[in-house]
Amino acid sequence: MKIAPKVLDAFALATVDGHALRLPQLSRALYRECDIVLRAAGGCWNRRAKAHVFAEDPTVLLNEMRSSGTVVTDQDFGYYPTPPAVAVRLLELAELSPGLTVLEPSAGRGAVARSVAAAGCVVDCIELREHHAAVLQEESFARTVQVADFLTCTPQALYDRVVMNPPFARGTDIRHVEHARGFLKDDGLLVAVMSAGATFHKSRAATEFRATVEQSGGFFEELPEKSFQSSGTLNSTVIVVIPGEQRTAAVPARREGEAPPAHRDEQLRSPMDIARDILRDLHEAQEQMQALMDDLGNSFDT
Template sequence: MKVPTEVLAVLDRAETDGSRLVLTGTLDRKLYLDTAKVLEAAGGKWNRKAKAHLFDGDAADVIETVILTGEVTSTRQQFGYFPTPAPIVQQLIDLADIQPGMRVLEPSAGRGAIALAAVRAGAVVDCVEIQPDHANALIAHRERNITVITGDFLTTDPQPVYDRVVMNPPFAKEADLIHVKHAWEALKPGGQLVAVMSAGVTFRQTNRAVAFRSRLDALGGALHPLPDGSFKESGTGVNTVIAVLPKPL
């Protein structure tokens, strides 16, 4: 069940407390009915006494899944590691305009689809990956122009030494916004960050999302929408965009 953008915006503003979800703001009748239909499909039942929609589990987790995918499905996804499909990897490399000899950072590198492509473009790449099995798989390539650190990227202290940052971070609970903000600090002046992000960054009204869009505009950055189903082969229906954020000289 596809969810219209205007309903996603209503869900983004909703207040949750455990299994309870309360809609906020003034909704016209059609928008309310459309939203209620989505909530019911997602498992939320209206409870007159509680004056809220009640879910069997955590309401915030259910709604986060709907916002990320733009649809209601019967299967919950945990939006952590989803390998970047080859066509999207190439689009990331093209948008980053990686040149031979550039120093590149890939945070949350997974098994290195992006890092290996960056090396083929002539870059020297540093990777950070939190899951040891993924990090070991990347190390097993024995690529002399790739260095792998096993650990949580968000615990690192980024230094502005990279010409490019190219990344596909985790999405759940705005993790992509947190990772991109942290990674941008690793850019040299004149460098550029290119990241796959949830399409929620284009419409969510959370403090992080609003601040991101404001910063994107101030930097002269851009968002490039990706077609629906771009990550289907990787096992997720999450809707995505590619963000390009330059760092001023």
């Protein structure tokens, strides 16, 4: 996000006291512009302190904004906090119980991990952005908080559960979920929020991922439309559940000559269900085409 010169001028007059940043007396319009930038940078207005309060000393951040004229927002990193209703469903599908070890990669500010810890589980968090990690460390509900790019972390199959809400852009969610499987015990369970595109995109990565989910005995569950509206995106989302290898292998024994049980995706479906799926896919394809046309139009306008 580019920062207007008048906002940068106001920041030059700001004062920092610990984690608090105080602006000088400004016009209402200019204050609003400054507030947008500071919130995007991770600051929260604190009425009692009469300042924007950050998870850490904002001096370095303030200097970076003034020198670059830009601020990197959480959304630039694909961060959209998990809404409470989605977090509840994630935890239900994760089948948590006290004492389980749980990894939360891309933990953000702990919208999911905090609830996992409250369920009596031992939680380890990985988070890319330092100011988010500082929030996790300060609250002390996690056993460990590692500041790192999750995709660069070496997999170790140490966890009973992996519960996650990864970034979605350009198939990043698929890469994150695939990488996360390497951290799961053989009898564990991975539960993740994903873009709905993972269930229908024709790309090689998406096609292979769907095959992996099916072969593992996993499944997708659609989330209600606009589930992430409160977090700033209208993207359609799903939850994927992927069991570990031993969990998949633990199927009931069959008597000789008995037909195997039908997989949930192999059961016969009614023509009306099939027609509804086709119409939904057509509608989503039309929305994507319209978004592409809008982007092209905006490019020509500028």
